[in-house]
Amino acid sequence: MAPTQTSTLPLDTASSTALAESGLEYALVDPDGDAFAPFLRSVSRGFLGEEPTAEEVESARKSLRDRRLTGVFDRAGAVPEAPVATVDSWASELTVSPGRTLPLWSISAVTVAPTHRRRGIARAMLTGELRTAAAAGYALAGLTVTEATIYGRWGFSPAAWAADVVVDTSRARWTGPVAPGRLDFVAPESLPERLAAVHERIRVRRPGAVPGWEGRWRGVAGLTPESKDAKKIRAVAYRDLDGVERGILVYTLDEREDYTAHDLHVRALFADGDEALAALWRFALEHDLVARVKADLQPPAPPVQWMISDRRAVTATLTDHHWLRVLDVPRALASRDYSGALDMVFGIDDPLGFAHGAWAVRIDDAGIAVVEPTDAEPDVRMPVGALASLLLGGVRATELAAAGLVVGEPARLGEIDGAFAPAATPLLDIWY
Template identity: 45%
Template sequence: MSTAPTGLPIDETSRARLATDGLRMAVVDATDPAAYEAWLRSESRGFHGDQPTAEVLQQRHAGLSADRRLVGVFDESSAQPDLPVATTICWPADLTVPGHRAVPAWAVSGVSVSQTHRRRGIARALMEAELRTALALDLPVAMLTVSESTLYGRYGYATAALARDVTVLTRRVRWTGPQPAGRVHFVSAEQLRDDGHAVVERVRLGRPGEISYDGHLWTRQLGLSVDDDNAKKLRLIRYDDASGTPQGFAVYHLVGDDTDFAEHELKLHTLVAATTDAYAGLWRFLLDMDLVTKVSAHLRPVDEPLRWMIDDFRAVRVTEVDHLWVRILDVPAALGARTYGSPGRLVIAVDDPLGHADGTWAVDVADDGGATVSATDDPADATMSVNALGSLYLGGVPARTLVATGALSGDAERLDRMFRSPVEPFLSIWF
């Protein structure tokens, strides 16, 4: 990526399209506190959030990395012409792909259109612009997490990693997993801010779907944003291995039951473990807590080993949702960034209505799993939509599932041998 994200001019195609509707699309100068405030107020309103207080504005502005590209759409005829009527915030982040590698990707976030301007094509103009912007920045993949599953398929995105909400009825369970060798410490927010991020970074390349992040996203992940309603209730724990090295952490808060003090619910915000020992140590600590009958956790991996570490599998209730959506833009760069499960040559034909990934591509996989990918005129072994390619990309969605939907045709078994990841993809944050 040669150009800084904020240095790139606004996408001309979408700017011109919105201008015909009397709207001005522009990159927002986020270094200007007033411009940032107007952008954030609009974005917060778009997501039905609170009016940001001075303290929130200050913390968010201070935590805004220089690589954040903020875009606003302005309507000079509205009663508040300085407040954008639509927003996006995007930045480059490393997305882990199979093979302990990462691909540079365009993280698309903060997509909002004011209630007063909805359903007249503003989101489409913004989303199509961000795809062209990503390509202009040499980023072969775009990605996002979604408020609704119905929004982004039309732009070529597809679910690439699922997540689970988990509830454990703790009174029913006895720990049958390994005995942890290290110990749990309560730590302060400052300690966890310092020690925790190194753990996140150690975990990141081992899990397709995880992305690099810090700044506001790290503060929010710890529940320490000033606008987090639960900030004053948080408990922060760190797991150190037998040699005293931090290997994991968790953040949670407790909610009491007004009628029975022995019936607290533990709400787990985050649990990150770099080793199986730390994983066992943290979960065991949480399940063993006095005065607690239920542990609930949002955004957990689909291959969570927890149910195999307790004696009552059915004490864990699970709900599965789509979480990380991926959009392939540059096929040779994106597919060449990951490794594959079996060597050989596979030719895929990709149908992309927006044109970016359209074409027939030969994926030549070497014995070490690395691949070179190039355009070809050879006949295709498999044909798929760009969405299906996005779902295959991190190795979590089986080709046979995509064949069943009609989004892919070809030898699903062979595709699965090549594309499936031995580690289920997962993203542990929202962005």
């Protein structure tokens, strides 16, 4: 059983040693201690942000209290208490099939100071995270990325995609369902609780999703001290005919040159069911004085295109969003439900070792998988990143084969496509 309290796990000795050889110290940072403020300043600097105020430090401290914060310190520097590199990880869980989740070692806040870049510090931190996660019993690690070129070398690969959507409201006459419930404006102060309640229900049904946390919802609601849009944030909630709150839309209106053509910027649109989805999208698209609705982290083929008169009013820009790293092949593959039977040997190439080898993957007619190491010759071969991309069914083996990433007979690849077809398109609807 993977522990949910990760901040007390020991530091990885291989990374400690490698960093010490460069005169650097690898150390855990106590969110409640004095080292937290310099840690946060280093994170902010790494992401080109402003210096956090004392109020922002206290707010972040509250939000990150359960995290495993690790810093790399150069004690010979002018500000020895400020880490030259940072990483934040925590115990989360990934929805792998509707109703089924697997513990996930989530990683964020990976920064290396510009003064110390390109000397292997990120490598030491990332491989240290993976070894610590694997030793603690995690079958998967995950992250969301600012750049797509960094993490593949450590076996991470996209497993869920998301679309940044822009809708031209002048072409988007509503033709979708008319929801029978009601919409009401709700106060920003009530949003963290409301967002958590709706999101918690939907994320366990959607492969690729993870839970949010109090600080994330406070940020969406504009209730954190660093929020620049706090005064502009509005929100409506949808209640069904039984009075149950089924959806939340949090948004801002941004004026453009023409007052009649504002942008409605969606900060969150969480819908527990089709009624709520239709009600919230219709509200956004029919909002007076709005010319464009912009919503990030939407499903790759956004459902709103089916609810309006001209689907080309919708522009969807696809991004790889949720990157996963397989640390334990049998447990990762056995964690989800499958759409068909399979009996095949996967040969996985993993330079870091965790997933390396040949694995007998047997999935029965009920879609239950049993995976074991084997000496048999692999039927298909792939690098560990490709396995992460296939895991949730967000991409097909035949598609990766076209890029040379999975190698095997076409008929066998087709069998994988059939078995791995997901019950719902994978989606991660938040950043972490």
